[in-house]
Amino acid sequence: MTYQTQTFDFDDAKAAAFANRFVGTLNEAALAIMTSLGHRAGLFDALASNPGLGSEGLADRAGVTERYLREWLGVMVTAGVVEYDPRDGTYTLPPEHGAVLTRAASPENMAVTTQFIGVAASVENEMLDRFRNGGGLCYHHFDRFHEVMAEDSAQLVVANLTRAILPIMPGLIDRLEVGIDVADFGCGAGRAMMALARAYPNSRFHGYDLCEDAFASTLEEARADGLGNLRLEARDLSSGEPLGPFDLICAFDAVHDQADPKGFLRIVKPSLRPDGVFLMQDIGGSRDLEKNIANPFAPLLYMISSMHCTPISIGQGGPGLGAMWGVETAQEYLVETGFASVALHRLPHDPLNAYMVARP
Numbered sequence: 001m002t003y004q005t006q007t008f009d010f011d012d013a014k015a016a017a018f019a020n021r022f023v024g025t026l027n028e029a030a031l032a033i034m035t036s037l038g039h040r041a042g043l044f045d046a047l048a049s050n051p052g053l054g055s056e057g058l059a060d061r062a063g064v065t066e067r068y069l070r071e072w073l074g075v076m077v078t079a080g081v082v083e084y085d086p087r088d089g090t091y092t093l094p095p096e097h098g099a100v101l102t103r104a105a106s107p108e109n110m111a112v113t114t115q116f117i118g119v120a121a122s123v124e125n126e127m128l129d130r131f132r133n134g135g136g137l138c139y140h141h142f143d144r145f146h147e148v149m150a151e152d153s154a155q156l157v158v159a160n161l162t163r164a165i166l167p168i169m170p171g172l173i174d175r176l177e178v179g180i181d182v183a184d185f186g187c188g189a190g191r192a193m194m195a196l197a198r199a200y201p202n203s204r205f206h207g208y209d210l211c212e213d214a215f216a217s218t219l220e221e222a223r224a225d226g227l228g229n230l231r232l233e234a235r236d237l238s239s240g241e242p243l244g245p246f247d248l249i250c251a252f253d254a255v256h257d258q259a260d261p262k263g264f265l266r267i268v269k270p271s272l273r274p275d276g277v278f279l280m281q282d283i284g285g286s287r288d289l290e291k292n293i294a295n296p297f298a299p300l301l302y303m304i305s306s307m308h309c310t311p312i313s314i315g316q317g318g319p320g321l322g323a324m325w326g327v328e329t330a331q332e333y334l335v336e337t338g339f340a341s342v343a344l345h346r347l348p349h350d351p352l353n354a355y356m357v358a359r360p
């Protein structure tokens with residue numbers, strides 16, 4: 001038997017550039033985790049409302065301990081996020097940076113999304129084991145998954161429903177005003193249905209999700225508000241049983257995580273009225289790795305897929321399609337599960353996802 005050996009020229013400049021780039025990687029990763037912490041502690045909001053304060057004053061306004069805040073500010077100043085004046089020891093968040101890091105900036109607040117780094121890190125030990133031994137994960141393995149997902153969707157989906165997402169289905173807003181039946185399959189916190197229930201009191205809204213704890217606080221809020229046209233229900237949508245009938249079914253980022261994604265889609269058509277419509281939002285990547293290289297979000301999306309979407313599906317006995325199953329596969333699945341027409345939309349407010357409108 002002969003073996004072929006391949007020799008590579010070692011490019012010193014390429015190696016040095018790569019090592020340098022990795023210094024940047026370490027620093028950006030450090031910034032991401034501290035941005036998540038700063039968001040949760042309200043530090044960017046405190047900085048934005050109190051420009052030019054010292055760490056003592058800022059700690060007071062933010063309600064945090066000065067020593068930890070000063071260390072956190074060290075990250076933010078050296079990373080170029082916050083400006084520091086050493087003459088009087090004061091800190092300022094430039095308004096251009098506040099425009100992507102504060103609650104006032106929502107739905108453009110990118111600090112919200114940095115929380116997924118911590119969510120993924122919370123299962124690193126489990127994933128090390130799964131990489132070696134196989135197997136999947138369940139929702140309870142993650143720290144704060146449903147909470148972070150809900151906060152992210154509040155920006156990406158809920159805030160854009162009536163102004164950007166629903167208008168891709170002509171005439172739908174008018175029908176919502178008159179009164180129709182709407183469902184959200186895999187509704188998570190159920191915030192999309194709650195927002196629509198408030199906006200369209202003549203229509204009825206139903207959210208279904210495997211995890212009751214994901215929507216418990218929304219249900220409480222809806223009850224306290226006396227919102228009579230919203231129902232949120234725990235249900236395993238891989239049971240194969242149709243629901244409804246509904247005029248509109250939505251699935252926001254819920255199909256690829258499933259134990260049986262095709263089984264999930266198979267119950268959609270029989271749950272719709274004949275003139276009903278299915279709106280499916282899913283990650284807008286391609287199933288072909290090489291086509292994702294130019295996507296600026298691809299490493300983040302593959303990371304979330306590796307640490308959450310793929311193991312969650314495998315943990316339910318599923319195929320582990322992963323978030324990057326691709327719009328090509330998604331459209332094929334919709335046709336295979338009985339939809340006569342499938343239209344793919346890319347919306348300017350959401351560079352991560354594709355929106356598919358499928359009709360029976």
Ligand SMILES: C[S@@+](CC[C@H](N)C(=O)[O-])C[C@H]1O[C@@H](n2cnc3c(N)ncnc32)[C@H](O)[C@@H]1O
Pocket residue numbers: 139149150153157185186187188189208209210211214235236237238251252253254257258259
């Ligand atoms: C990525 S999250 C999206 C949640 C929500 N649609 C949103 O956009 O915020 C996927 C959701 O699907 C739900 N899910 C997963 N498997 C399910 C199943 N078999 N039946 C019902 N829901 C399921 C999860 O509990 C989770 O809330």
